[in-house]
């Protein structure tokens with residue numbers, strides 16, 4: 430498979446109408462390695478019109494078994510192309526190759542799951558008071574806009590596209606400007622697997638041009654967005670005009686709560702990667718750690734030791750755990766947080782600098798004594814920075830946890846079952862894990878409370894979110 434370089438519309442690659450192109454920089458080398466067409470509003474018009482034709486012209490009415498067959502074929506072909514997808518992901522965002530391969534496989538798994546879900550998905554019959562016969566239908570919506578970020582470009586694209594297609598919609602996918610390659614590869618592979626032309630279009634381009642044009646387009650019935658809370662808020666405002674359906678997966682500041690009765694050694698060994706994986710550019714990053722005071726000091730020592738052993742470096746090496754940050758701008762924004770931490774009295778227990786001369790690298794950084802009102806404790810940093818604090822009282826700790834405007838993920842470490850259940854209920858987050866850090870399961874709903882989002886990706890909830898619910902009453 431060749432490196433994609435154009436828009437994918439109507440089952441073929443084509444240049445943007447304006448001829449505009451954006452260059453892509455490899456974050457590990459800081460060198461431009463290719464250019465890609467940048468869509469404009471004329472391309473949005475063409476792609477949405479083609480998607481609407483494909484929906485009306487057959488995709489919405491295709492027998493569910495046929496839709497499932499195509500999705501299974503997409504999954505199989507994605508598996509055949511795992512190496513290509515992984516390499517594109519690594520080049521465009523600096524993701525370590527081992528992670529990029531896992532995520533390419535995850536994308537294929539998502540298509541398998543929704544291919545299987547199609548035959549299980551439907552409405553209900555309801556015993557209504559008037560007698561007669563009452564049933565519900567889950568109907569496709571039409572054309573869905575999927576707008577995705579650069580941190581997990583391929584799996585997030587798959588977990589929006591697959592359930593939307595499974596439910597009978599057509600999709601216009603807009604990748605982030607920094608990461609168009611794997612989204613384009615998905616378009617090409619899906620088409621090669623038998624997806625009819627127009628059912629999936631891929632439009633790289635800027636958020637303010639392509640994103641806004643999609644969200645404002647009258648034929649777009651739903652916007653499925655993953656990205657920052659700020660842009661999510663803007664999209665929700667634009668969508669209000671036509672009462673478009675929106676689902677929003679936004680930012681986070683997830684807590685990692687370690688009680689003294691936990692296997693805290695295991696927690697300390699595992700927790701660094703719960704925040705530093707993907708070089709901290711993860712909406713679920715456990716970036717504020719609360720440790721019960723009696724084990725705080727040994728926990729910190731062990732956490733710092735485990736952090737210092739992480740392998741930071743060349744993303745082409747299979748043993749690399751942390752690659753560069755995605756861009757110079759993203760690193761500068763994280764360094765500004767570190768400057769603020771230093772000024773406001775936090776201690777840097779390890780990291781804080783640039784470990785390599787070339788590439789947008791930043792060492793994994795552990796902050797202690799960050800003030801409860803400091804930016805580093807309160808805001809999403811979106812880089813390899815964690816803050817650790819001791820706590821004495823469960824109720825006071827939970828008040829601080831829930832004072833955050835975010836509520837995406839979180840971890841709770843304890844061997845006490847009652848406490849695990851009590852704290853799981855109390856933490857205001859959409860996704861929690863006990864004695865683990867895993868947040869994403871293809872089969873389970875994923876999404877946030879409060880400003881972390883609206884609606885759910887993954888699981889059957891996502892498929893429901895790509896349908897309209899209709900009730901039909903038939904008198905006897």
Ligand code: NAD
Pocket residue numbers: 576577578579580581603604605606634635636637639640641644655656657658660661663664678679680681711712713809811837877881882
């Ligand atoms: P971003 O909000 O800058 O961009 C996300 C997407 O929105 C991109 O495709 C971008 O081009 C587009 N966009 C930008 N401005 C737009 C506009 N005016 N109208 C329409 N679309 C527009 O986010 P990012 O920097 O790519 O990603 C990082 C953010 O994403 C972090 O806040 C992170 O927490 C969040 N995120 C959330 C999840 C989740 O599932 N909750 C997952 C990954 C990332």
